[in-house]
Amino acid sequence: MTLVSSLSSAKNQKRLNHVRSQIKQLKLDVIDEFQALTDSKKVLGEWDDTVWIYKNKNLYFNKPFDQDNKKVSRNTKAKERVPLPPLFSNIIKLYVLCQIKKDKTASAISSDIIANSWLLESISYQENKLITLKQTTLDDVIPLLEKHFKKRGPFERYKEMVRFTKSFLVPNKLVLSFAPKVNMPNPAIAQNNVTSKEYKARNIDKYDAEIDKYLGIVKQRFDEDTRRIKAKKPALYPEPKKGYDELRLLAIPFLFAFGLRIGELCRLTKDCLQYDEINERWYLNVLTEKGELPTARPIPRLWQEILIESHKRILQITGEFRAFAKQVEKTGTQAFIDVLNFDDRPEHVKEALIAEGYDPDIYFLRSEIGLAGDVHSSGLARNSCRHSKHVTGVFADAEVGIIKCRNHGLAPAIQTVLSKEVIAKLAIKIYSGYSQLIYKENLINKKGTDTYSSSSFSAEVPFSEHLFIVKDEFFHGGSNSLGFIPKPMTAKAVVNWITEDTSRSKTVFKRYGIIDGEGKCVSFSSHQFRHWLTTALMRSGKNEMMIDLFMGRKAGQSRQYDHRTAKERAEAIRQKYMGDNVPDDALGRRVLRMRENNVSLDEIETALNHTLSVVHFTPWGTCNRDLDVSPCEKGMMCLRGEQGKGCQHFGIDTSDIEAKQSIINTKAHYENQLSALLPNYQNLNEKLNNKEPLDQHIQYCIDTINGCESALNAYKKSEEHEAVNINIVQIFNPGVTVNGK
Template sequence: MSNVVALLPRPGNDASGNLTELVAFYKHNSPFKSKEGWEWGNVYWDVKGICKTQARKAAYELLLYFNRDNQLGANVKTPRTEMLPFHHSELSDVTKCHVTALQIESEKDAGSLQIWINAYRYLDNVLSKSGKRVADISAHDFRLAELEAEKQLAASTFYRIGSKLEGICKFINQKGLARQKITFLKVAKRGETHTNSDSRIDQSSIDERAKKLPSKYSLIAVATLSNADLKGDDALFQSMVEIMFATGLRLDEVVSLDKDCLYEKQIEERNVVTGKQDVFTVHEIRYKAKKGAGFRTKTVADSLVPIVKKGIETALELLSPVREVIEALGQGGYDFFPQLDSGEEVTIAEAGRLLGWSSNSNFQTYLRKRNITINRRPKNVRGKASTVAKILPAELKDATADLGRESAAGLWNTIKKTTVADKLENMLYVTQYQRHHSIKSTEPWKFTLISHTQISDYIAGRPGLGVKSVFERHDLTFEDQSIRLTSHQFRHFLSTMLELCDTVSDIEVARYFGRKYIGDNAAYDHTNKTKKVMDHADDIIASTGISKEQAKEAAILFTLVDKEEALDTIGDLTTTLITSIGLCKHDYNDSPCGKHYACLRGCAEYYRIKGSKTEIDEVLRIREQQKLHVAAAKESVEEEFHNANNWLISHQELLDGCEMALRIENDESIALGERVQVFPEGKTKCEAI
């Protein structure tokens, strides 16, 4: 038997041949082929148990869809039976190769892989119109795909698709699937989409921040419910709300907690005053961070410990019957039908009556789906011969016990990497299918975790479908308006509270919330940046050494800005030059500007203030003058004067710069009086020749 490891085929000069070899390689080595019924050419692949999944979605189907764009708009789905493959069969093969390569490289979330497929769909739309083969694909095709995505998607999603198109371009180049190397860079920049923590005080920005944070009255309502005598499912879901409120954990992190997640820990620290070692006790909660930050612990403030304890104790009590069933199944078996005697056969009618079924036909359908043998036995009555349907209770009990063991093993295999628990019965929020449904009956041998829909219905409801939230059911309103919450608002609230505390660093905030990067704090920071700067304005100004007159000048020239821009502005105040066409940030203490009016030739140091009449008039004067120069230069070019073409290029550059400098006046996103960098992508042109 050969022990040689299969290596990726080396790209040659034949692009089509490279694709054929690549498809053959990934077909043979695909991690998805272990699934029953998997075929390379299928429109969708079942990837459950292979791709990562969220704990709360562990019982859901997990599929990758390789269907073409249905052209029905955002969030409009096509039934699986009506899905069509990509228009371009070669591109479909490239897509499947790329997705397989990503999964082989490291285990991925199905949603992450689906975004790659979605990016390929835009390329598929472009190639379906041009009829090109993958070997003939060019940067222009990528640009057209990006333009189509920009028209259809929100800014943040468009940025992600642009990044994926860059990755697709790199994959095609690496594997030699195109005849020529393709150079493509996305248009969207992350800074244009990331505005969660901006400091604007216009009404739309205020409304946007309000969506992220819970209102004062919603917090009061949550506290009211926490002190109410809730029963059943309301008490269970309230326990999750209490844990999220007190810890800032994500819903997936709460769902995957283990029974012993809260514990006491002794900490020893040296007292800097007495020089002695002080020992004190804190409470910590352990969990598995959702977004790649690994296994984590966080200290729970003493004032919040009773809230967390109450939530955990409620969940332990209400879901203990489920854990007992799972434990019994693991130790041998469990009788899901103690009402039935295991000995002799029993009629369907009698079994249905004992088990509370509404009709014999429904009960028989239910039994057939679970492969329970239904025997037709003759009735012991006079007259016409007839039969009666009977089942053997022992068979029903054994079959459901097997189903229970299979369900528990399958669920644990899916979620064991997302939890600190060592086995399924030690998870805090493991439950049974439809146990919390108001109408449908529970399937006690099918296990799952509390879902996002259940907690969302509890705190937000679904007004369009008549599902009332807990606040509506308990008449908790504010000014006759219903209170609605999302599970993530508590995390935003606690993170913002920490940002307001001057003694907690950014790295400590990120660590406390289980974030992988410090920069992720910005998405949860809804503090008023302007107010924070103004509160420390005296300290900022004192640190720069500028005079009171210069500080007054800065207040007149510049509108309120965030902390970083304020520091940047004040730091540059002593060197900024005010010109007739705007502001030049070149450091004149270091050297003079080497080019007169180079500002308008794409200089990155050039700033304008929107609405400044003197600046507008001067730039307009230069523009009109340049129009005459450009016209004259074009005539010289036509008459073939020596070096006339260089003069035309020079005058046209200055004319284009004037147009750019005036364009901000028509940009509604820029407020009057706002200072704008005219050429953010430009170069510094202040150096002397």
């Protein structure tokens, strides 16, 4: 070993000892905070455990590959996961604790852990590689991510690694100081560019203009089968069981009319429809997701009658299940015991039970349910109460003994005795898990409560008050039982019905033989309803802000759901310039000059059609430049234009709130730059020497700021012209009707 290598080794060892000491100290600093979290039950688990429970979700501290070197997924069992080495586990746990203190969601924290485990995997969990971590180390992970993930997966995980390094590793001196950067293009940028292949692929994945037609065909064939059954003819497309298709078909109008997220649909309450006598309108009360407030959304007139009828029929189908759930809430296990009645029990069975010391009111024979595959009137299936070589029923533990008793009038045989109380205890445990599904899907929920909570609201809704309550076998196509235990309609029950996947149950489109234009069986995701409705609303000329509010989104998000063609967008924008309130931009001023010079409306419209034939979006507004023929070569030209007057091809859509926010952010960015460089830059505009590079940059910043101010003034002028405010969304107060009752 040379002297240089010896010194380098000693230096690395010293650095490694420092990192180990630093991690130990960081742990000592936060261990009391962690103990407080566990004492308050906010976090369940000990520090050295390989899994913590936070907000009803397991946080696993394991490697991204299991014992068999397979990529870990949500279905990977705990015993098959490989724990992180202690030092790296402590680092991740310290980082997780920081996220918990910020009240980050459990799902987001779990995703962060998974993403950063890939960074540790890339350095093979070697401490020497950790202390020498740098930008190239982060960038070297990209091929590994691209190998195992598709679409946005690699970018999102890589971005989290950079954030983890920048916000935790570097500040805590666990790695050498450097400025981590995201050296990977964001695929969302290409996806939002209407001229890109990625945008077209995104449209195919997220939007199908004919989902209404496909589901309409399902409804027609379902109705025809209903008529055939009434006429005592065999159904052409029989339901696996009564209500299997019908209940989900009845839920579809809520998706079409409101574009509800699937979790919002499943959480509708039985009194979700309300009539406001003052405004003479029907409203749908929605517990909105994504941090938005609950809303009472007006029902479009087109859907009013359909929704009222659907709601009425849903209540009829789910009424008995809701009533049973209410009884379980009141009496607990006794509710399950009460439905396990055997009124037609033969006397010899009672006598046989009593003779062996079993109370006939508490115990029964498995044979009383029937033969293999039979179901009791309560929904309890015989198969769920027995052991077999391959399957153990969920109520098999209710077996308490055997007796000799005649079976269906035959000679005495060995009969299995089951305990109603044991079945009830097992059922109430399963019921608790089922009922919590409705609370913890998509919204935060405290374990064991009937409360929804998000970053903006908290609402208590008893399980039995929900609209879509069924039993646990209701959507199981392979079972002839509706089930024994009340259960909510889950997102999975809807998704598996319309989305082709590897599940054993066939989608409704496969069962009804519905194919698309390419001859493939129809399949689409539940989120496509939101894309379908948003695009339909945009095509009808609705204001983007109204669409955002109606759909329960933050302002400006509708653009991500806009699947109109370039021609349709151009037409929508053209109408703005033909109206009275012309946008205050270069094209708008040109239109005003044409009007002042008495140019005919037909000539103005022809000019607009030509100018806007290739219109597309930019982050700050619209651009009517044909980028294929004449590419824009100057950055920020949209806003800068000529000394901040704006590019002649730049258009301002004053209904585009997202673009407005981008303009505000851009203005603040360049103001901060100039303030740091030259606090009095406002007074230097006329003194700049544009031949000098620094002065050129200052002029560039000033022109951009002026362009931003000019664009924001256009928004201000437009707002002054808006004299009428339309109340299209009310705030929904859970538990209170629109009339305050």
